[in-house]
Amino acid sequence: MKKLGIFIIVISGFLFLLYGLGYTDGKSINEKEKEILLNNLVGMRIEEVENYCKKIDIKLEIEYEYSTTVDENIVISQDIASGEIVSSGDVVKVVVSKGNISVSVYQEYKVNELGKVPIMMYHGIVDMKSSDTEYRGGNVDKDGYNRTVEAFRNDLEFYYQKGYRMIKLEDYVNGIIDVELGKSPIILTFDDGNENNFKVLGEENGELIIDPNCAVGVLEEFKKKYPDYGVTATFFVNSGLFGQEEYNDKILKWLVDNGYDIGNHTMTHVDFTKIDINKTKEEVGGLYQILDGIIPNEYVNIIALPFGSPYKSNHDNYSTILNGEFNGKVYQTQAALRVGWEAEVSCFDIEFTPTFLKRIRAYDNGGEEFDIEMNFKILDNNKYISDGDVNTVVALEGDKNKISSNDREVILY
Template identity: 30%
Template sequence: MRISAFSTRIIGVANVVVVTVAVIGLILLPGDDHPPARTKTVAKVQGSTEPPSPSPVGEPPGVVATPDFARQVHANEGGLVPVLMYHRIVAKRLASIDRTPGQLRKELEKLAKQGYVPITAREFATGDIRVPAGKFPVVLTFDDGHPSHFALDESGNPKPGTAVGVIQEVARKYPSFRPVATFWINREPFGLTDGQAQATAVKWLVDHGYEVANHTWGHPNLRVLGKKKVREQIVRIERLLKKVGAPPSKTMALPFGSMPRSKKVARTGSWDGTRYDFAGVFLAGAEPSLSPYAKKFDRGAIQRIQSNGKKGECRKWCSQYWLEWLNKHPRERYVSDGDPARISIPEKLRGNIVAKRGLQIIAY
């Protein structure tokens, strides 16, 4: 089963509408200041028939992929990747896009058991996918820099029940589950207004492999703004990120998933002497993303999937549906060869990969 272009357009438009309505409702709420597991395969590693020795979390074994090796692990690095979209993580859901810590924990544990390994949006968009052989990348993304995403306790550790607290907890339980995610922030990251507190939070996240990047200054609908105002919204966050010690953003998420009238301005531009140039611009949801190595991959409009169940508008759009779909269609899913220097795909899919990567391709 293939996802048709027509279905993509219909589902994408519908899901943006759903997310927009939900986020607007969230902004209007009182007190809110912001908008199947794979069978184990014995892998040949550099000529050995023994399984690879354990390696640090997030660092795949030292594999040099070959056609035989790629065939063993069913590698398909031209396959689909789930980029999951989260908003608030709260004990009591007040909007349809809210998730509770328990729901987040359940979904992440399910991903860990099924062989998914998190990477950041930056790593995905730039094609720097370092996932062990036979495993599947997943991108965890959190919009708006909400206080429920990250906070430190008195000991300097992530508070339990926050998004980072849950991610770290799941990673301790499942050592192969790399504890990283992307947080796209607005003008008050994690609800913090003090500059030093903002810098402390960002430093902890960056030092631990998390990505903190651009979600615009005031979370406006970019579709209704002129080019200059769009650039200003983006640059003001870039300046804040620099001030608090984060590296320049290589990714950004569109508020409400709403693309500016000029698509190019969302990805590259300048305002008041400051430039930005993103490797990836992310939408609000709808379906899994194409591989960043695919010819049809559009880094200016990367698909995401809203984290949610299968009720109502989510029956065919959100994470439960799509993760089940990928399990039922394993040949459609991105499967790593464990070798970041090569792109391994079944021979019949060779034509789907961009030509400039031809020397790196292993087709079997």
């Protein structure tokens, strides 16, 4: 009798301990017996992992990817860490190596990292239906500098469906193109800091309420819709920033905190052919100083040339646009965008000139005059297509002499 009493106390104590550790969750002890600590699967062969998972009755989800460092059919990573508790019916996801990517894969996907990269130029995104404008295809003005929000949504859907994935302009300038195998990079830019690029409706618990029909509202919608789109854009502002005095600082901070970039579009949207060198310093350096005051070290040292002016990089003011000093502070511009008409060369192309980059005007002109349709038709035959590995430059054997010197591993096929 005494022995039984002690036994009951010990068992109760054990149950209490289990309960305290949160292991029982109200389930019976029998069920608990199926809980085990997950092994380290990394480095195991996938067949071994399959057998192991069968034995402990957990489901396995396998994703394959190419790897230059892990042998074929070996597990690269697991989503539940080793040592974590799993129980019957749980799902563990593993990434398994497909081994080194082979030439046949490059051929299959037509990989070409010397292909062209579209840098899209947008201005205003106007909250209206395309059928309500006087012009075609969602152009709000004659030249299509401003687009309806409906047209903008269509543009984003079109780029995604054609296999484009967004990258940061700054990354492209720095030779970083990180998109999936078989996909192509696209870069979005917005000039002039139009209020409809980032329209604040108010604040709630210290958070900005963003108009879902402004440019950023739509971009955020696509971020949710297509998590693999890599949604980002660079906004080029003047001294008025986004034209919402009470929110301007918060808008800039929100943008850099949420994966967007801010660049320089001069203080007053000046035409560089109409001013002297001193005024050039004020226009460029002044705007950098405004950004320094709000988002120090978090903006990009890239300028979008207002009106695309001075149109040629040997203009007297050009070197001052790139480098100068204003109010005792030195500035340096890493890249400059003009108003162009077609896609740019790859950042690995010998002709790549970051201080004089072309952009595509994002507008509709019935497939003519270098509108979106015409440009993407051309791109179908010459676009950049990624091998999925940010560290290599893969190109056709015949283009060997077109590759600029860079610190990447070059693979020709």
